[in-house]
Amino acid sequence: MKTPHKKKLKAPLTVEQKINRRSFISFSAFAVLSGGAFAGWKWLLNAPEETAGITAGTRAPLRRALNKTELFFRNFFSNKHLVKTYPVEQAAKNPRVNSLIGIEDDEDFDITRWKLQVKLNNQKTRHITIEEIKALPKTEIVYDFKCVEGWDEIQHWAGVKLSDFLIHFQLENEAEKQYMGLETPNGAYYVGLERESILHPQTLLAYEMNGKTISTEHGAPLRLIVPVKYGIKNLKRIGKMSFSNNRPRDYWAEQGYDYYSGL
Ligand SMILES: Nc1nc2c(c(=O)[nH]1)N[C@H]1C(S)=C(S)[C@@H](COP(=O)(O)O)O[C@H]1N2
Ligand SMILES: [Mo]
Secondary structure: OOOOOOOOOOOOOOHHHHHHHHHHHHHHHHHHHHHHHHHHHHHHHHOOEOOOOOOOOOEHHHHHHHHHHHHHHHHHHOOOOOOOEOOHHHOOOOOOOOOOOOOOOOOOOOHHHOOEEEEOOOOOEEEEOHHHHHOOOOEEEEEEEEOOOOOEEEEEEEEEEHHHHHHHOOOOOHHHOOEEEEEOOOOOOEEEEEHHHHOOOOOEEEEEEOOEEOOOOOOOOOEEEOOOEOHHHOOOOOOEEEEEOOOOOOOOOOOOOOOOOEO
């Protein structure tokens, strides 16, 4: 049988030794932490803007922290979470028109010659007609459209699901990029949207409102309906579509609005 191992015991610390030890530890911790805080502050201050002009001058590290939160909410809500829908009778008969950037300022626009321009990964541009888009399965939605200015209205839209569109036109490789950029034909209004909202099952390329062709003011011939976002992201009169891993420029984000603008 083994004999129990005899440990050598250290002499217990005196009260004074304990105090000295503690104050040394806490002082070092204080020094390290405050040094770190100062260095962190300097680092943040000197850090470059994420992309000049895109997020109203938020420093990149701060923006990254915000992006992390954004990512959490995205993963949490997108796709799994559906926006509430309503019976069609509740839809506004004369939905309000809000803002006409890229529409009223484009005198050269000729709807009969319109084609959606899609920028492909190989740098070529694909041109898609409204007839090709209307030939795809039609999806309708009646939901509460919300503008950041503080109004909302139940509206009835129809068009092709953006995800169906991407599959039909073999744009899956493009859609693997993190963002989609959309702009009006004259480039005056433009938005960037992250992949999850693009692929959200309720996101439409809409060509009808209240069962009729969309009017010019509401974005004819084709507009975006992205119910998980505020109105600002719902670009009217889409001219160009592009894909990227960097955030595309965004009209209202440049004015200081939240880039994500989710509900
Ligand atoms: N081309 C373009 N799209 C746009 C806008 C705009 O000024 N120009 N305004 C946005 C805003 S702020 C809102 S609230 C909605 C309003 O859409 P509606 O006029 O169909 O109600 O369109 C969005 N899409
Ligand atoms: Mo808006």
